[in-house]
Amino acid sequence: MNLNNTIKKTALLILLVLNLTVNGQTKSDIDSPEYIIQIDKSKRNIAKIEANIILNDSTIKMASWGHPWLKHGWATFVKKLNIKTESGQILSYKTVDKNGWGKWKVLAPNGTKVHLSYEVHFDHKNHDWNPAGGIDSRPEVTDDAHFLVSKALFIYSPGVKNAKIKFNIPSNWEIATNWKKDKSGFYFADSWISLVNNALVLGNFDKKVVTNGQMNLIFAIDKNLSKYTQRFIDLMQKQLNEFSKIYNGTPNRNYLISIRKADEDDGESFQDSFNQVLTDNRIEERILIWGNTMAHEMFHYWSRGYSIAGESEDIAWFIEGFTEYYSTISLKRTGAITEDLYLKKLEQFLSRYIIAKRMWPVDQVSLVDAGKEKAKNWLFIYGGGSTMALALDIEIRTITKNKKSLDDVMLLVKAKYGDNQIKITTANIMEAVNEVSGADFTEFFKKYIYGKKDVLKIKDIVSKAGLNFDQFTEGVYLSRKKGNKKVMLDKMIGSKK
Numbered sequence: 001m002n003l004n005n006t007i008k009k010t011a012l013l014i015l016l017v018l019n020l021t022v023n024g025q026t027k028s029d030i031d032s033p034e035y036i037i038q039i040d041k042s043k044r045n046i047a048k049i050e051a052n053i054i055l056n057d058s059t060i061k062m063a064s065w066g067h068p069w070l071k072h073g074w075a076t077f078v079k080k081l082n083i084k085t086e087s088g089q090i091l092s093y094k095t096v097d098k099n100g101w102g103k104w105k106v107l108a109p110n111g112t113k114v115h116l117s118y119e120v121h122f123d124h125k126n127h128d129w130n131p132a133g134g135i136d137s138r139p140e141v142t143d144d145a146h147f148l149v150s151k152a153l154f155i156y157s158p159g160v161k162n163a164k165i166k167f168n169i170p171s172n173w174e175i176a177t178n179w180k181k182d183k184s185g186f187y188f189a190d191s192w193i194s195l196v197n198n199a200l201v202l203g204n205f206d207k208k209v210v211t212n213g214q215m216n217l218i219f220a221i222d223k224n225l226s227k228y229t230q231r232f233i234d235l236m237q238k239q240l241n242e243f244s245k246i247y248n249g250t251p252n253r254n255y256l257i258s259i260r261k262a263d264e265d266d267g268e269s270f271q272d273s274f275n276q277v278l279t280d281n282r283i284e285e286r287i288l289i290w291g292n293t294m295a296h297e298m299f300h301y302w303s304r305g306y307s308i309a310g311e312s313e314d315i316a317w318f319i320e321g322f323t324e325y326y327s328t329i330s331l332k333r334t335g336a337i338t339e340d341l342y343l344k345k346l347e348q349f350l351s352r353y354i355i356a357k358r359m360w361p362v363d364q365v366s367l368v369d370a371g372k373e374k375a376k377n378w379l380f381i382y383g384g385g386s387t388m389a390l391a392l393d394i395e396i397r398t399i400t401k402n403k404k405s406l407d408d409v410m411l412l413v414k415a416k417y418g419d420n421q422i423k424i425t426t427a428n429i430m431e432a433v434n435e436v437s438g439a440d441f442t443e444f445f446k447k448y449i450y451g452k453k454d455v456l457k458i459k460d461i462v463s464k465a466g467l468n469f470d471q472f473t474e475g476v477y478l479s480r481k482k483g484n485k486k487v488m489l490d491k492m493i494g495s496k497k
């Protein structure tokens, strides 16, 4: 140990302690709102919440998105809201009706410490949640457990940086969350987005924690799916191994995977977690459905947040398309699916792209603009985005004689932008492709990503990977070219060393 460093560290520690102590209270006590969430066995449909927060902008609110355009958003399900000052004085408040999406105005100065008490009634299932991403995007209370989304629970004031959360629930209930627990028994959400944008499971379910590098995967699996628990864990471990090869290891985070039985198959990813709903039906035969959803939502950890510092609409084609590309190719790389299934999935990417490009008389839109209306343009965003990923992977491998690939682009983007908390644009993706390939992809991006007229010459591109491409309207078929022994396809679908 270097003595000089030790002295510096000690001095720093003293400074930190001095800094943290303000009027006898630690700084984190002042900064962090505290929430206590109580659910009683006899009233399982209601969460009673007590919170201590600091008022900013005379506003308290809930996350504004993720609900099916309800006028009051997540606040639709909030009842008995009471607001008091520290000294117990009751504060009046007013619901913001116009564009509030779950917002209240409270008449008190900035910086006032207020105590909130309110109930959240889990009646979300009475609304059609399809316009907001499906049933996997809302809370569901089953006979055994509460499969929650944190957006439904927290009222906060703007500018909140983190929060402490404690649960007051029946003693035989489990808690599954990505938030880490501190010594005081509080869980700690280390950012606003972590507080409002995560899954959370309480009750009786299969809880398993597995470690992958620095990452803890916390599984919360519906008791109705218990017989598949190990199957799900094995698959996700393998997929995560593949992702960690692309991204040079796993981050030091807890990540929650919540899986419940439903009568449909879907998935929704959050900051450090995802929800999956699954039908209990021919599980092994349907691995491309649920396995791809699991891998897709897990890959979003990087492709929606960690590697690109957050979502923006001009890169929706990258976020969704590249995620589809990587969930599918990683399933093949780990041997979870056969080559036939893999090619079938590629055919779907291409088919979606071709259909979206041939829609008539619908006006064409470019891939960068498609994300402005994600619901309307989903076919093009997913199909076009995954087709671009396939094409770029093949082109980069062709130019670099298989020395580089799209994997290197993903890592470069993470290192350059994600690690430095810089949000990326489509131009940054192009720069990364240029840097990795040593070539200039300006024309490619101009034509197929910024432009809306040109259609990618798929046959020529997949031919370089050793594949035949046969097409009649939207029906597309891929097959290995006969007689070619060493083909690029084998490199693409081989597991990274």
Ligand SMILES: [Zn+2]
Pocket: 296, 300, 319, 320, 323
């Ligand atoms: Zn997605």
